[in-house]
Amino acid sequence: MNTDTQNEYLMITASGEDKVGLVDQLSSKISESGCNIEESRMAVLGGQFALIMLISGPWNALSKLEGQMDALGGKLGLTIIHNRTHKRGRTPAAPYNVEVVAMDHPGIVHSLSAFFSRNGINIEELQTDTYPAPHTGTPMFSVTMTVGIPAGTHIPTLRGNFLDYCDDLNLDVIFEPVRG
Numbered sequence: 001m002n003t004d005t006q007n008e009y010l011m012i013t014a015s016g017e018d019k020v021g022l023v024d025q026l027s028s029k030i031s032e033s034g035c036n037i038e039e040s041r042m043a044v045l046g047g048q049f050a051l052i053m054l055i056s057g058p059w060n061a062l063s064k065l066e067g068q069m070d071a072l073g074g075k076l077g078l079t080i081i082h083n084r085t086h087k088r089g090r091t092p093a094a095p096y097n098v099e100v101v102a103m104d105h106p107g108i109v110h111s112l113s114a115f116f117s118r119n120g121i122n123i124e125e126l127q128t129d130t131y132p133a134p135h136t137g138t139p140m141f142s143v144t145m146t147v148g149i150p151a152g153t154h155i156p157t158l159r160g161n162f163l164d165y166c167d168d169l170n171l172d173v174i175f176e177p178v179r180g
Contacts, residue, residue: 007056009038010066011085016078018049026051029072034061038087049078054085093148094155095124095178098162102171104130104141112143115165119158122148146178 014026023042030037035057042051055062066082073080102108109128116123126145133140149155159175166173 006058007087008059008062009085009087010035010055010057010062010082012053012055012069012080012082013051014073014076014078014080015048015050016073016076018044018047019077022049022076022078023051025076026072029068030055030065033065033068034058035065054087056087091148092151093122094151094153096147096149097174097176097178098143098145098147099174100143100166100171101173102141102169104139108141108169108171109143111169112145115162116147119153119161120150121153121158124148 016022027037030053035055038054038056040051040053042049044050055065057065062084069080069082072078098112100108100112109126113123124146126143128144129142131140131142132138149158162175163173
């Protein structure tokens with residue numbers, strides 16, 4: 001049984017029209033409730049604000065925060081979803097950074113994710129962006145991700161297969177261990 005000194009975890013996702021002060025008001029409510037932001041990702045995509053957070057705190061502080069989510073979402077104009085969760089246990093996996101750049105076309109993320117899925121590799125984090133190429137204005141697409149390569153995987157073979165796969169798709173790629 002947990003006591004007030006043992007942390008539990010709550011995952012919060014929120015989205016809505018972007019406006020100044022959203023992060024301030026959300027983080028203020030979390031802090032006032034006696035909780036802590038363990039991990040978070042926030043972005044403005046188009047005119048929309050999107051966020052995902054892992055919050056920790058004693059069960060009673062998380063319960064207090066959960067009870068305020070609907071009212072806070074209404075006040076801020078955000079759709080907020082929250083679920084109790086647990087701190088992720090670490091499995092033995094080597095973290096690798098993958099950076100891909102190519103002329104923009106549909107299916108790049110799907111192709112990359114399919115390769116890693118077929119090889120039993122989890123995508124831990126993924127970010128994409130589009131931009132015009134310098135001088136030509138050609139639409140470009142970039143993907144940056146961190147993958148967790150399971151222990152026992154022969155990394156030189158995996159790396160070679162991945163580079164060949166990306167070559168076949170005309171994707172420029174960097175595949176290297178996470179540093180630091």
